[in-house]
Amino acid sequence: MSPEDIVLTPAGLRFRGRRVPCTIGRGGVTTTKKEGDGATPAGHHRIVGMLYRPDRMAPPTDWALPIGPGDLWSDDPRDPDYNTMVRAPHPFGHETLRRPDPLYDLVILTDWNWPEGVAGCGSAIFVHRWRRPGKPTEGCVAMAPGDLLWLARGITRRTRLIVPQP
Template sequence: MTPDDLVLSPRGLRFQNRVFPCSIGRGGISAHKREGDGATPTGTHRIVGMLFRPDRMARPTDWAVPIRPGDLWSDDPEDEDYNMMVRAPYTPSHERLRRADPLYDLVILTDWNWPYAVPGRGSAIFIHRWRRPGFPTEGCIGLNPTHLLWIAKRIKFKTRLIVR
């Protein structure tokens, strides 16, 4: 582990010698992640991308990709695009990335079950804004929006998310 790793601990998410309070999945932490279980999966996960709402914030890094109207994330284990970003119109089960609420205004993408998704192993694990302190996610990691932006501006290509 290095200071540039994001390390989930009982105290919060540690990064660059700071600890940030965070929320995890309603299903707790699991070594046996499954689609819909609400668990945050254990393991070492690479950071593989960042998405942001350009109508709500400035680009946090030069490699962040704007979320456009019609951007979706497939969460249908039966579909060939399972656990991938897709575009509307898209009929299989999916999650809308451009939401009315601010939950996905800034999203850090991990490589959980990606790019070669195993059906049923669970779709994307994002690091995104929390709904409120202590309110669980569907398996992702949620942060205070100010802390999320601070981290997003400082993560590097080699940054990993480590969940034990």
């Protein structure tokens, strides 16, 4: 592991000598991720991008991309663009990235099942804001807004999210 890695531990995420409380998927950690299982996949996941809401915050890094009004994320295994960012209108199942709540105001993208998504192996694993402490996600890693901003400002394109096997 590199000092630039974010490591999931039983006490939260460890990054640059600090522990950050977080939540993971309601299905726990798995080595056999499937679409809809609510689990966080074990592995070494590269950080491949960062998205933010420009109407709600300044760019956290010089490489973060703004989330626009029509930005979506395809989570439908039937979609040829499965597990990629797409634009509205979109005929397949998707998540809206520009949400009315603040959940996706800042999103760190991992390379889980990306860039060539294998249908049914689970769509995006994001690092994003939590709904509340202790509330599990659908498979992503989530944390308090201040911790997420601190993490976003500290990562680089060499950073990985390390999720140990259960």
